[in-house]
Amino acid sequence: MLDIRRQSAEVRTGIVGTGFIGRIHARAVRQAGARLVGIAGVTMDSAVDGARSLGAEKAFESAEELIESGLVDVLHVCTPNHLHAPVALKALDAGLAVVCEKPLATDAPTAALMAARARDTGAVAAVPFVYRFHPMVREARALLTELGRVSLVQGSYLQDWLLKSTDDNWRVDPKRGGPGRTLGDIGSHWFDLVEFVTRDQVTRVCAQTSVVVADRVTSGPVLTEDLATVQFTTASGALGSVAVSQVAAGRKNRLFLEISAAGGSLAFDQEDPERLWLGGRTGSRSLVRDPMTLSPAAKPYSPLPAGHPQGFHDCFDAFVADTYAAIGGVRREGLPTFEDGERAARITDAVLQSVRDGGWVAC
Structure with a gap:
């Protein structure tokens, strides 16, 4: 382990x-x-x-x-x-x-x-x-290979930490945060998770963005999006949609991903990371993290016994451990590299271009 x-x-x-x-x-x-x-x-x-x-x-x-x-x-x-x-x-x-x-x-x-x-x-x-390092994300990736062709990918990433005009941060300033604030900050995580779990790539996007809080206390007029909705297609032909927001009241860090495939569906909720929902035509069930029963791909990222909750710190620890293993010459599957960072940036740029042009854009 x-x-x-x-x-x-x-x-x-x-x-x-x-x-x-x-x-x-x-x-x-x-x-x-x-x-x-x-x-x-x-x-x-x-x-x-x-x-x-x-x-x-x-x-x-x-x-x-x-x-x-x-x-x-x-x-x-x-x-x-x-x-x-x-x-x-x-x-x-x-x-x-x-x-x-x-x-x-x-x-x-x-x-x-x-x-x-x-x-x-x-x-x-x-x-x-x-978020790649949640054991149940690794389990979802392994299980999806058995479920056949993916037809639909949907979800959201919702926060509320910029809900009020008194909420402010350097990320609101496009000179420091970039032109795609919510997309770059949390949308990048969601799209990376999609491509990692499905082993597929987003190829086209069509998007809308909105500024909900037009003025903030120190940044003045807001030029970057508070929320976005994005439709997309993938290289394999799957359709998808996502909503990302930093002004969704009551949602603190709710990354949700659901994938429908020919042989079943699965869903992961980052605020309930110990479980993976599995759906089928004749019923559905909740798979609970347990290193005794997890796949070989997920088990190494589940150092605690079942019933002892793992979370964000554990993911970060595993990410850094895998990075340092790579520095030592041991490459483990799933380490997110600068090429993955480039992928996320290309999707963000394509979404922003779609908003400007009002149509579908390749990415």
Whole structure:
């Protein structure tokens, strides 16, 4: 069974960014048994505070100083979106492995450049599409191979953290967050999960977006979408639809995915991640996570016995453990790479073009 607690005591890690997601990364780094050598923040004071609170050995004045220090093997990029590309590209050019938060870049051409640079350097370059690491997602992927042709993919990703005009964040600013806010932030997770579970690719999209909260307290007039609805087709001929929103009152982080195939249906709800719904013509049932009965693909990601709930932290720990295993030369199936980040960016760009042009767009 995969040990997500200690992958390597030799990997030396640096993190750029000291906010919420930087703390999540730092915890997973420690769980993997790596050394958290350095932290870089917006200012030296924030780096010092971050190093102290996250348990790093040293604070660095800038991302450049951390990259050029020669003290780290892998860099985790946890900055606002507009800084992902310059920091990650600099790290790749310095010979480092890179873990870069999603969206990989604020536009598809830049994401493609980053994916190409990772291929050219041969570096391990991963994107934390961590919902792939729920054991029941792995189980869904394995089961779907037995259900025949997929006909319909549907779902949603709903949050409410930007519901009010007093709710604000750098992501609302297109200069820092990019032109596709809700799509890049949470839509990217949903579409990545679709392509991972179905082993299929989204080929065309037709979309609508809406700004529900037109003015926010610090950002002023809002230029990026609060919600979107997207219809799509896949390479295999399946049809699909999704709604993504950051203004859905009462929904905190509800990623839902349902897939209908010739031999049955399945559904996964990220807010109830211990279960997978399985549907058939003669009845349906709920499959509960149990490492004693899970498929070989899912079992390594289920280190806790049945009845001991797993969640988001466990997914992140497994993602970082698999990334560090890859750095050590062991590649495990399903590690999301910069190529997957490029895919998500291409879908986001296609959705935004569809909104502008009012029709179907290839992606």
